[in-house]
Amino acid sequence: MAASLLYVTNCLRLSPFRAVSKLRSVSVLGVHTTARHMQASQEDFEKAQNDLKTLKKDPGNEVKLKLYAFFKQATQGACNVPKPGMLDFVNKAKWDAWNSLKDLPKEKARQSYIELVSSLISAELPVKDPTSTSANKKYETLEVFSQDNITKIFLNRPEKKNAITLQMYEEIGLxxxxxxxxxxxxxVLTGHGDYYCSGNDLNNFTNIPPEGKEKMASDSALILESFVGKFIDFxxxxxAVVNGPAVGISVTILGLFDVVYATDRATFHTPFSQLGQSPEGCSSYTFPRIMGLSKASEVLLFNKKLTAHEACQLGLVTEVFPDSTFQKEVWERLNSYSSLPKNSLAFSKQLTRAPEKEKLHAVNREECERLKERWLSxxxxxAIISFFQKRVKL
Structure with missing residues (x-):
């Protein structure tokens, strides 16, 4: 029992903010209550604890909070410990999850724990794709292939709105x-699913290393600087084929693309000040040059969300297409571009970009240094605490 509880507790420590955002989601599953079933459940309960250790994928904090709550309720009964302080995110989330079960009987909590673990194990049963190849396994968060003289990079986390993880940063760079x-x-860079990209996965900022938050901030700044540098030097x-809403870093780097096509249902949002942060992706330099200082200030300072047509009028987007014909029209155009002489296009781009390369790298470094300071402030x-409290509606 202790080993299973330790597993859940350690997993929850990975993502306190996400844990807070899910703490209201704990549900109580229906169970049978005969004495015979209760006795069998105790045996299954011990087996479920061992099965839990075999999971290969992180089930997410919503599920881990449920597991924690059911385990505590099954072994200790109703929550009987003091409520942690507001800033103790992890323990507060766990306490709220456990306390939400109220007077649920131990046997029902035990059975709920068993059923939840069973569903997790079933979900991980392997489903083999006979068409998959070793080459496709190079990227776990992207789909990348070349076709008709076009290299296509698809952000491939549609269930997470293509939010960018640390692994994704590395894979996009590669x-x-x-x-x-x-x-x-x-x-071409685009996304699978309804979103182009919802910005950073918030777990990027909650996995604090043993060296502390200073180390996390420094490492994150280096990752971001290297990532943006790839776009500057490409x-x-x-x-960019913006197939849906775009947020944060996926918007700011658009100033480094040569062409940006968008569906008419796309939106563009950079809520930096809302989270106590500052611009990145060279947007502090490119946005004022593209759309003018006052409009750039609305977007970067005051969190103004742009529609696709507004972004096009301001020069951030090259052209907007009706969503119903977006994919057809855009790829037809891109296929015609791909028949042009390769070296001529590359040399022409380098001539237009060369005068600003040094400046862009300097801006990138300065933005990352400022962000490092912001993340520690x-x-x-x-601002982040306030943001999550509003989402959770405590």
Whole structure:
């Protein structure tokens, strides 16, 4: 029992903010209550604890909070410990999850725990794709392939609105490095699903290393600087196909693309000050040059969300297409671009970009240094706490 509880507790420590956002989701499952079933459930309860250790994937904090709550209720009964302080995110989330079960009998909590573990194990049963190849396994968060002289990079976490994880940062950088060297004429970045990209996955900011938050902030700044640098230095025409809403870093780097096509249902949002942060992706330099200082200030300082047509009028987006014909029209156009002479396009791009490259790298470094300071600030922490409290509606 202790080993299973430790597993859940350690998992919850990975993502306190996400845990807070899910703490209201704990539900009580219906169970049978005969004495015979209760006795069998105790045996299954011990087996479920061992089965839980075999999970290969993180089930997410909503589920981990349920597991924690059911386990505590099954072994100790109703919550009987003091409520942690507001800033103790992890323990407060766990306490709320356990306390929400109220007077649920131990045997019912035990059975709910068993059923939940069973559903998790069943969900991980392998489903083999006979068409998959080892080449496709290079990327776990992207789909990358070359076709008709186009290297296509698809953000491939549609269930998470293509939110960018640390692994995704690394894989996008690798895909750009390879696209820069392959035989393709142009490179396209787009997303699978309804979203283009919802910005950073919030788990990026909650996995604090043993060295402390200073180390996390420093490492994150280096990752971001390297990531943005890939776009600054990319040698071929780089085109964004914005298939849905875009948030944060996925918006700010658009100023580094050569062409941006968007569906008319796309939106563009950079809520930096709302979270006590500051611009990145060279947007502090590119946005004022593209849309003018006052409009850039509305977007970067005051969190103004742009429609696709507004973004096009301001120059951030090249052209907007009706959603019903977006994919057809855009790819037809891109296929025509891919038939143009490869070297001519590359050399022409480099001539237009070369005068600003040094400036862009300097801006990128300065933005990352400022963000590192922001991430460590009390103002940023308070803004994030406020943001999550509004979402959870405590």
């Amino acid at each position: 895909a750009l490095d390879e696209a820069a060297k392959d035989d393709s004429v142009i490179t 040698p071929k025409p780089l085109i 009390e103002e940023c922490m308070n």
